[in-house]
Amino acid sequence: MSNGFGFSFPSDGRDDDDDNRRDGDNPFGAFGFNFGGQQGGGFGDILNQFGQMLSGMGDSMNSAEAGAAVNYDMATRTARQHIGKQNSISEGDRNAVEESVRLADLWLNDATTLPTSEGRIEAWNAEDWLENTMAMWKRLVSPVAEQMNRAQLDSMPAEAREMLGPMAQMFNQINSMQFGLQLGHALGDLSVQSLTGSDFGLPVAPAGTTAILPGNIAKISRDLNVPGQEVLVYIAARETARQRLFKHVPWLVERLVSSVEEYAAGLEIDTSHLEEAARGLDLESNDPAAIQDAIQQMQGMDLSPRIRSRNAGATARMETLLALVEGWVDLVVTESLKERFPSEVAMTEAWRRRRATGGSAEQAFAKVVGIEFATPRVDKATDLWTRVTNAVGIERRDKVWDHPDFLPTAEHLENPAAFIDALLDDAPDTKFDEEIAKLEEMLRNEPSTEEREEGDGLDDGRDDGTEL
Template sequence: MADDDNPDHFGEDDFQELLRNLLGGAGGAGIDPAQLEGLSRMGIDPAMLQQIMGQMRAAFRQSAGAPDGIDWSAAKTQALHLSNRDGLAIATGERAEFDQAFALATLWLSEATTISDLAAAPVAITRGQWVEQTLPVWQELAEPVADSIAGALTSVLDEQTPEEMRQLVAGAGAFMRRIGGSMFAAQLGGVIGRLSLEVVSGGDVGIPVMPDGVAAILPQNFADFGRDLDVTDDQLALYLATRELAHARLFRHARWLRLHVISQVTDFARGIHVDTSALEDLASRFDPSRPEELRSLLESGALLPQRTPAQEAALTRLENLLATIEGWVDVVTADATARLPEAPKIAEAVRRRRAVGGPAEQAMASLVGLELRPRRLREASAMWRAVTEAVGPAERDALWDYPDLMPGPGDIDDPEGLILRLRARAAGEAPPRDAMDDALDALLAEATAEGGSAAGDDPAADGDEGPGSGGSSDEGPDDPRPV
């Protein structure tokens, strides 16, 4: 309470009592006016503090009894708010048109690939449905970055807290971590919500964000994609339906592929460490009445430092993997839609779109530090085309049966080497030697030489087993050597 000898004094006990009142839900109604007057003398805006404390009370209520982690509900709320702003329903006529496109695309794909059809029927979905179905994957991809930002924010705020306030805020680390994580989650939700306004199909972003075996198209974004292409809606719908089915079929057939892609993305994300100097600079001048500064810092990517060599290598591997996947999808889609006069024009528009990305994809790259660009898509498509023409669709598609059969970056560079291996395997012959075989032989030869050298240094290896042994050098009567 206030010092009786100094009525104008507003001490630590007063401040603690005020915090208890604010956090207890009084909202200012039951707070002593003298306390608010004391805050004013300290240079603190009472109204602003009450607003902040109201937000903190809400955060406490949301996280009460929850584990010490990140509350992703803010991401879902923000994403759905943006995705549903232009309405929820899909017209019955639109749904029927896409059902027909999917039915014909299924027949065409059966002629272009030996990979089997989906168990579930493809569907037309709303933007909000796309958000709800893909959010778990986005959360998994972003969680390492969210953890890093939340931990860094906790550390920086702890360092910035004056010594005399340390005891007052002791034990608030876990709470501040949830606050930082929730702030990031809200930003991620905004990016996902804006992305839902751009994507045309479930596989549009290249990674398997839809549930396993599900193919979908978003009619609400279909018109925007085809607006400047000068192609008919029925041809565009057929092409996009075929491409979406090919993408979903591949991931359903090669069930290991989904985990392979996701693990490579999360391996990259786990290597991200937040630039604490940028946070420290912000904390030193942070104005709670202007949260947009922190939001801008998150969106700009300024908190994510330059990539390490290990991250660059991980990103290169991921880009090669995405190019290998989408190159196969490109070739199979082209073969299946050969009857469409405008298919080449649509295919080029899809490739350009994947190479550049929309605003929401660029925002995702800034927020998470990852660009999901298949930079070698054309080279990978050329490889799959050469393989198809050389050995046929069945041998080509068999490369997705097991992880060790899938083409690698070297095969994109040298399709002829891959074709020679496939032909040798089909003929039951040993595959032609490559640089990997030569390297393995060199290692084995080196190991053999080292083993032989070690044996040569062992007296027992030369038959010299010492006195009293059966290998004595004394010539006996049965010694075959000449005297």
């Protein structure tokens, strides 16, 4: 079931345990066939997926990307089918986007020292989003899919790998098409729900591009008691703030991508639960009742392979970084709009609800990249940046982005005072500096020894009546 990314807040039917699910469960349901359990889908669903895959097999087998871990040609075609016919961007919508971005950019100058990104301003429809973000999705998806293929082969018994031998290439091509099919469905879904080029704090738009999707914004505006132009300006402000970060914090994008690559490098498949289930099914026994009982128990089990990463810490670092990005955006947008924007409070609350009910980075990663991680603690990050601003000011706060080692850690999100104390310890003693400056000024204005002696002589001449 797809997650909702719009302000209509559809429920995805998951409970709290699902939301907190991490590496112990299969985070690759978006890629592979689903065999029972929560990953759902009966045998008919599997055949339906397989039929869709075979329908495009001729062209895909012969495409330039057929040997890749993900068949992106199939992904693109599948996504376009999902998107359907799109209206082109009107001149009026394009002008509205440009004016909203420029206005928001001007207002942001009061809330941050990071300068404007000075990039391109573009209005996209869903198909534009798909075409322009595909390059970054490839960077994010490919390392995970490649390592997943290796992990699948490594998990096979040696005898099975030997038997696979000549069929290995076809096996890889089928995997590649299956990954492409599932990726296409996920990207098609996101394309009709995304509002900007970096909607979830993920920099998937080309560098230097501030992209807004006015058609998708118009759809969600109908559910809000806010004028459409104000919704557009608010969303433009969020996107413009992110672009300032992505432009002037050059390590930020690469740090996010490298976290995905690090996670992928440690992927491994755990099939111990399958082996345990197989041991419980003793087909050699002559007890039909016991066999039937074992089969019934297996019917309710999730028999899909469980994927873990030895580098699970990479996802924790990614969670923290995404939280810090969106928390900073929350603060600077609020500070820049609150005195100028009648519906700022309503829009901020709507955005938080959107994030809590599907419009978030972790949902996009699980849906498209195949990595599940906990919800970034954006509210805690916003609170931390607010306290930092109150303690050391806007300029010192924004200089924290100069180097990744300067950023708050996950522990600081829980204990902002510790991070603020560290900033204050590093900050110069302004009171001491003021006293030094006064002393230097006094010394500069004090007459020299020669001036004092000359002055003394002149006074003596005046006292005794000597004419000059």
